[in-house]
Amino acid sequence: MTTDIQTVIIGAGVVGLACARALAKTGREVLIIERHDAIGTETSARNSEVIHAGIYYPKDSLKAKFCVAGRDMLYRYCAENGIDHKRTGKLIVATHEDQIPALRDIEKRARENGVNDLVWLDGDEATRREPALHCVAALESPSTGIVDSHQLMVTLLGEAEAGGATLALNTDVVAAKFENRIFTIDTRDRDGQEMSLTCAELLIAGGLHSQTLAHNFTGLPEPSIPPQHYARGCYFTLSGKAPFSTLIYPAPEQAGLGIHLTLDLGGQARFGPDVTWVEEPNYDVPEEKRAGFAAAIRKYYPALDENALQTGYAGVRPKIQAPGEAARDFLISDRDKHGIDGLVILYGIESPGLTACLAIADHVEGILSRQQVKARS
Numbered sequence: 502m503t504t505d506i507q508t509v510i511i512g513a514g515v516v517g518l519a520c521a522r523a524l525a526k527t528g529r530e531v532l533i534i535e536r537h538d539a540i541g542t543e544t545s546a547r548n549s550e551v552i553h554a555g556i557y558y559p560k561d562s563l564k565a566k567f568c569v570a571g572r573d574m575l576y577r578y579c580a581e582n583g584i585d586h587k588r589t590g591k592l593i594v595a596t597h598e599d600q601i602p603a604l605r606d607i608e609k610r611a612r613e614n615g616v617n618d619l620v621w622l623d624g625d626e627a628t629r630r631e632p633a634l635h636c637v638a639a640l641e642s643p644s645t646g647i648v649d650s651h652q653l654m655v656t657l658l659g660e661a662e663a664g665g666a667t668l669a670l671n672t673d674v675v676a677a678k679f680e681n682r683i684f685t686i687d688t689r690d691r692d693g694q695e696m697s698l699t700c701a702e703l704l705i706a707g708g709l710h711s712q713t714l715a716h717n718f719t720g721l722p723e724p725s726i727p728p729q730h731y732a733r734g735c736y737f738t739l740s741g742k743a744p745f746s747t748l749i750y751p752a753p754e755q756a757g758l759g760i761h762l763t764l765d766l767g768g769q770a771r772f773g774p775d776v777t778w779v780e781e782p783n784y785d786v787p788e789e790k791r792a793g794f795a796a797a798i799r800k801y802y803p804a805l806d807e808n809a810l811q812t813g814y815a816g817v818r819p820k821i822q823a824p825g826e827a828a829r830d831f832l833i834s835d836r837d838k839h840g841i842d843g844l845v846i847l848y849g850i851e852s853p854g855l856t857a858c859l860a861i862a863d864h865v866e867g868i869l870s871r872q873q874v875k876a877r878s
Contacts, residue, residue, distance in 0.1 A: 504683055506532045508702040508869070511674050511686075511714060513537075514545035515650060516850055517706035518657040519862035524704075525664030527866065532700070533661070533668045534688065536710075540668070541654040544708045545855065547784070547816030549736075549763045549774070552576065552586065553853040554644040556593070557753060560613040563831040568853040569615050571860035572644060575653075578859060582656050585649040585766050591748035592627060594636035596800045600752045601638050607753075608640055618643050633744040635803050645748060649766055650855060657858075677703070678719035679841050702869050705846040709782050709819045715846055725839040727832055727848050730820040734774020735786045736813035737794050743770035749801055760797040771813055772798055778824045782817040821849035833861075835868050842872050 508524055510517050513535035525531045537543075555569035579586040595601050611619050620641040622630070627639040658668065669688075675695075676687040684703045689695050707714045712729035715721055743764055751759040760772055772794055795807040821829040832848040839846070845865050854861070 504699040504701050506530050506698065506700050508532070508704070509534060509684070509686060509698070509700040510704045510706060512706035512708055512710075513540040513654075513658070513668060513670075514543065514706065514708050515541055515654050515657070515855055515858045516545075516708075516847060516861055517704070518654050518661060519858040520704055520706060520865050521661035521666050522657045522664070523859075523862040523866040524869070525661045525666040527870065528664075529702075531661065531664075531666035532698075533658075533666060534672050534674055534686075535668065535670050536673045538671050538691075540658060540670075541651065543782075544816060544819065544851070545650060545654060547814060548650070548852065548855060549761070549771075550647050550650045550765065550855070551591075551748065551763055551852075552588075552646040552648050553856045554611070554618075554642045555614050555616050555853070555856075556607060556611040556619070556640075556642060558610075558614065558853075559830070560610065563833065564853060564857070565614040567831070567857035567860040567864070571853070571857035574859040575648065575856060576646070579648060579653070584652050584656055586646055587766060588643070588646040589747050589764060590641060590643045591645040591750055592622070592631065592634070592636075593640040593642065593750045593752070594627065594634065594801050595638045595752060596636055598637055603752045604638060604640055611642075616642075616644065631745050631747065631749070633802055633804060634749065635801055647748075647764060647766060648855070674714060674717075676717050676719065677714070679844065680720075682842065684843070702843040702873075703845075704865060704869075705844075706850070707847075708850060709817060711819070711846060711848050711850075721841070722839055725834055727821045727829075728823065730823050731779045731782055732818040732820050733777045733779045733783065733785075733815055734818060735777070735790055735794075735815045736771050736773030737786075737791065737810040738813040739770040739772065740809045740811055743768055744802060744804070745770065751797075751801055760794060762798070762802070772810070773813065774816060779817070784815040784817070786812045786815050788812060818851040819849055820851065831857075831861075833864065833868075836872065843869065845869065 558564035750761040
């Protein structure tokens, strides 16, 4: 049966755009639908822009697998396409002796994930490297870096469009269904105009909205849709010259990696994110958080002048786990999980989603191509 278009992607964040590029390069006709007036305005634009090494994630998890593979792919892609990036390295620091076992556990997990370039530093070695730092031990990760995420997304979109993909902005997907091996998608634009279109393949890469889109999909089994939780992370920037030349991360917390110091490509230091569970996404950065940030930062940067902290921005992580629960892996829901051919839904794509975007895209393209071959046979 004929359709209006072969493949529809809902969501123009960095992962959706990477998938659009990968699918367009196979010759598919691809339409990307984005509810906002620009690409990548939510999770993809509100993060630390760090290229992660693959250190923290459980062995054999999708986060570990896609982060390690995606890191190398992303460095190559940036180099080949002139995307601004830098291998800054980072130090994961223990600020007191009780945290040293946690660093040893991190080192062990990193090796299990294939990250074999970590270097153990004692406190003196670390502070010789970074004189403003206070720590008793540190793990150095030479493979960690930073990237211009907007430039990356623009480049991914450009390649997708060169392969024939089309982007539709300011368009909400209000409903979808699967019938007679065809997807029907109902949309509404900013002017309230409604339209339906059909496609043979559908990828939902909705980030914070994947579960909402799934619940509006007629015929999708409810048990296949995971819960949705939101964890806001605020950032403060530091006025003046950055006190460090590398990224500084404290021992990680349950829902995040602690209030760490990162650098942007202009050399400005920023601190964050913290973790605040919220009922709905919002991007407030409350001024009253400043004192708590300062207290956390002084554990590894004692000379911090609290007055130099300026409110920055906030991002929201699309979490599958509830507050207090153990961290959960990426969930890539395909036919094996929901029973529908040609449908892939991405849930819980938080960090390291930026690092992993190209690896996730290859995985999604593989799923859809295998189903396509099976459907023809």
